[in-house]
Amino acid sequence: MQAYIIKEINQPPFKTEVAIPVPKEHEALVKISASALNHRDVWITKGQYPGIKLGAIMGADGCGTWEGKEYVINPGLDWGSDEAYQALNFRVLGVPDDGTFADYICIPKKYLHEKPSYLTVEEAAALPLAGVTAYRALVVKTKPKAGDKVLISGIGGGVALFAMQYAITLGCDVYVTSGTEDKIEKAISLGAKGGYLYRDVNWPKKLMADIGGVDVVIDSAGGSGFNNLVKVCNPGARISFYGGSLGKIDGLNPQLIFWRQISLLGSTMGSDQDFVDMLAFVDKYKIRPVVDEVLSFDDLPLGFQKMEAGKQFGKIVFKHN
Amino acid sequence: MQAYIIKEINQPPFKTEVAIPVPKEHEALVKISASALNHRDVWITKGQYPGIKLGAIMGADGCGTWEGKEYVINPGLDWGSDEAYQALNFRVLGVPDDGTFADYICIPKKYLHEKPSYLTVEEAAALPLAGVTAYRALVVKTKPKAGDKVLISGIGGGVALFAMQYAITLGCDVYVTSGTEDKIEKAISLGAKGGYLYRDVNWPKKLMADIGGVDVVIDSAGGSGFNNLVKVCNPGARISFYGGSLGKIDGLNPQLIFWRQISLLGSTMGSDQDFVDMLAFVDKYKIRPVVDEVLSFDDLPLGFQKMEAGKQFGKIVFKHN
Numbered sequence: 001m002q003a004y005i006i007k008e009i010n011q012p013p014f015k016t017e018v019a020i021p022v023p024k025e026h027e028a029l030v031k032i033s034a035s036a037l038n039h040r041d042v043w044i045t046k047g048q049y050p051g052i053k054l055g056a057i058m059g060a061d062g063c064g065t066w067e068g069k070e071y072v073i074n075p076g077l078d079w080g081s082d083e084a085y086q087a088l089n090f091r092v093l094g095v096p097d098d099g100t101f102a103d104y105i106c107i108p109k110k111y112l113h114e115k116p117s118y119l120t121v122e123e124a125a126a127l128p129l130a131g132v133t134a135y136r137a138l139v140v141k142t143k144p145k146a147g148d149k150v151l152i153s154g155i156g157g158g159v160a161l162f163a164m165q166y167a168i169t170l171g172c173d174v175y176v177t178s179g180t181e182d183k184i185e186k187a188i189s190l191g192a193k194g195g196y197l198y199r200d201v202n203w204p205k206k207l208m209a210d211i212g213g214v215d216v217v218i219d220s221a222g223g224s225g226f227n228n229l230v231k232v233c234n235p236g237a238r239i240s241f242y243g244g245s246l247g248k249i250d251g252l253n254p255q256l257i258f259w260r261q262i263s264l265l266g267s268t269m270g271s272d273q274d275f276v277d278m279l280a281f282v283d284k285y286k287i288r289p290v291v292d293e294v295l296s297f298d299d300l301p302l303g304f305q306k307m308e309a310g311k312q313f314g315k316i317v318f319k320h321n
Numbered sequence: 322m323q324a325y326i327i328k329e330i331n332q333p334p335f336k337t338e339v340a341i342p343v344p345k346e347h348e349a350l351v352k353i354s355a356s357a358l359n360h361r362d363v364w365i366t367k368g369q370y371p372g373i374k375l376g377a378i379m380g381a382d383g384c385g386t387w388e389g390k391e392y393v394i395n396p397g398l399d400w401g402s403d404e405a406y407q408a409l410n411f412r413v414l415g416v417p418d419d420g421t422f423a424d425y426i427c428i429p430k431k432y433l434h435e436k437p438s439y440l441t442v443e444e445a446a447a448l449p450l451a452g453v454t455a456y457r458a459l460v461v462k463t464k465p466k467a468g469d470k471v472l473i474s475g476i477g478g479g480v481a482l483f484a485m486q487y488a489i490t491l492g493c494d495v496y497v498t499s500g501t502e503d504k505i506e507k508a509i510s511l512g513a514k515g516g517y518l519y520r521d522v523n524w525p526k527k528l529m530a531d532i533g534g535v536d537v538v539i540d541s542a543g544g545s546g547f548n549n550l551v552k553v554c555n556p557g558a559r560i561s562f563y564g565g566s567l568g569k570i571d572g573l574n575p576q577l578i579f580w581r582q583i584s585l586l587g588s589t590m591g592s593d594q595d596f597v598d599m600l601a602f603v604d605k606y607k608i609r610p611v612v613d614e615v616l617s618f619d620d621l622p623l624g625f626q627k628m629e630a631g632k633q634f635g636k637i638v639f640k641h642n
Contacts (some may be wrong), residue, residue, distance in 0.1 A: 085556035085582040222575035235406035244575025252573060254565025255542035258587035261406040266579035 003057045003102035004300055005200065006095055009047035012301040013058050013101065021098065021106040028066045030073070034125035034294075037303045037316040038063035038158065039243075044095050045304065053096035059064040060093045063115055063124040064320075066269055070115040072124045073100065073107055074275040076132065083271050090312045092129065092269065100125075101300060105196030113275070116283040126289035126315035129284065130158030131268035135278035136217055138163045139170075141265040142238035146171030148215040151207075153229065156183045156313045159242060161290045163218045164192060169285045175214065179310075184312050190290065204228045213237075219247040227253070228285045233262050263265065271314065290314030297321060322422035324378045325621055327416055330368035333622040334422065341428040349430045351394070355446035355615075356421040357382035358637040360564075365416050366625065374417035381403030382415045382636075383421030384436055392433040394421065395539065395596040397453065404592050413450065417582075421446075423622060423640065434596070435462065447610035447636035451479030453514040453591035454563055456599035458493075458539055459484045462586040463559040469536040472528075474519065474550065477634045478502045478635065480563060482611045484539045486514060486574065490606045496535065500631075507634050513612065518622040521619050525549045527618045534567045541562065542567040548574070554583050561586040597617045611635030618642060 080087025221247025496637025
């Protein structure tokens with residue numbers, strides 16, 4: 001079969017011919033219909049991820065068929081027994097375990113979940129990793145209520161967009177930040193109430209003048225800008241973050257945080273239960289993943305280039321043959 | 322009556338003769354039996370607290386008699402309707418509202434709670450502000466479970482000691498940090514399992530070697546040392562902080578926090594419900610506040626000097642006449 005492996009660091013994913021894997025007794029051999037890209041995959045090609053195993057098949061997200069039925073794959077392997085945190089053995093599918101950028105995958109049957117019938121296979125492939133990460137970060141950790149003002153920083157990525165859609169679905173007023181007006185406009189067209197350019201040093205003041213503050217923040221950047229997120233928080237606000245692409249957080253004001261009873265909540269991926277709950281949530285409200293583009297399996301490396309350039313708005317999906 | 326007021330900034334509390342206040346209909350005129358000192362009082366004399374009103378009577382903590390019964394006073398005024406955070410109008414008793422460093426106080430009856438019968442008036446006076454702050458920071462925010470490892474930084478202050486006592490009561494294994502071996506020894510004599518000198522740059526490594534990590538941290542320092550608290554956290558850990566005496570937090574690693582699913586929880590004072598719950602909790606388990614020293618009302622300024630020098634271990638209490 002055809003598969004994309006991580007052959008060496010700082011090279012694009014390498015397309016090669018490998019044997020179709022043979023399922024063990026508790027596993028299913030799934031024919032992949034569509035897969036999707038995550039930042040994680042790009043970081044792996046750069047060597048910026050723990051536990052990289054050269055030669056492994058890449059790809060965390062996938063939707064495929066087994067015994068005539070379509071399934072989405074939960075890419076969170078061996079979460080463990082505690083809902084509060086993943087076990088030491090937890091892995092995301094796709095390096096070191098062979099992933100979804102292939103014609104077939106062998107996967108324990110417990111990670112297969114029936115595809116929500118209202119979704120295309122391309123949409124379903126866009127859902128797993130970003131969908132569950134957003135679900136845990138927003139719904140499980142910050143417990144948003146209808147009417148809460150929710151700020152999503154850096155809109156355009158998969159998790160940020162799911163968080164936005166979930167928050168809108170829950171009756172929250174959603175605001176976004178972005179590096180470009182274009183992405184803010186797209187977010188507004190999807191239901192956001194407004195947005196701010198994070199390179200404008202006055203954006204926190206503008207937000208405060210416009211809406212007075214926010215109750216929930218979802219962030220994946222960290223860095224020195226994190227302080228601005230704290231500054232625009234209302235009393236009792238929850239900031240959930242699942243990434244730190246801009247590095248260490250400096251100059252955090254403890255007085256501001258404790259006096260306003262603000263919670264900073266680290267979150268990553270999601271448990272098996274989170275995945276089940278996420279699927280039930282999107283199915284109930286018929287939430288459709290925002291798909292930036294569907295590329296052919298042969299054009300998979302083009303998706304990596306687009307994500308590296310930060311040009312996508314929504315998930316980049318690969319249609320398999 | 323005699324009372325200590327904040328007459329001018331950077332001067333000790335000023336003892337003076339003022340008229341006995343006259344209660345309004347919803348108020349009680351309480352004769353103070355004992356009062357106690359908080360860091361807040363010291364900061365007020367230095368002008369380092371918002372909303373200072375010169376001429377007001379100082380003191381948040383008090384126990385006294387009204388109509389023949391002994392009461393402790395809830396010093397958290399007008400918390401408001403949301404358990405998650407205090408209203409804008411929230412004040413701590415004792416500047417700007419006249420406080421407990423006086424022979425009498427007029428206080429709304431709803432803030433009076435029957436003194437737990439097992440406590441002396443001196444012990445009861447030591448309880449309110451530190452007791453409820455510790456209760457919210459530890460019990461309400463971090464939800465400790467029996468067997469959790471709990472680290473209390475900077476042991477010796479009132480809140481830190483209450484947090485330690487509560488955690489021990491809940492079946493947690495408690496560890497402390499301090500600037501002196503002496504305070505660590507005292508904490509161990511009260512039931513802590515061990516302690517570390519925070520000026521030893523290797524204390525986090527020692528803790529990790531000794532016990533592998535902690536599940537709960539209670540801090541009031543912030544500053545650059547805050548990162549060490551994150552480093553010794555187990556997956557799923559909760560860090561609750563109610564102060565920031567060492568200033569801004571720098572170099573916080575977002576990856577460490579989100580990958581370990583750590584929560585940083587700002588907390589301050591407590592709601593009316595927290596106060597009721599705290600009293601029920603200490604009464605149920607017959608927890609006795611750690612009293613450093615009982616001074617006479619006339620010697621009240623000596624207590625300020627001792628706290629400024631950081632020499633106390635436990636609450637400094639004033640016995641009124």
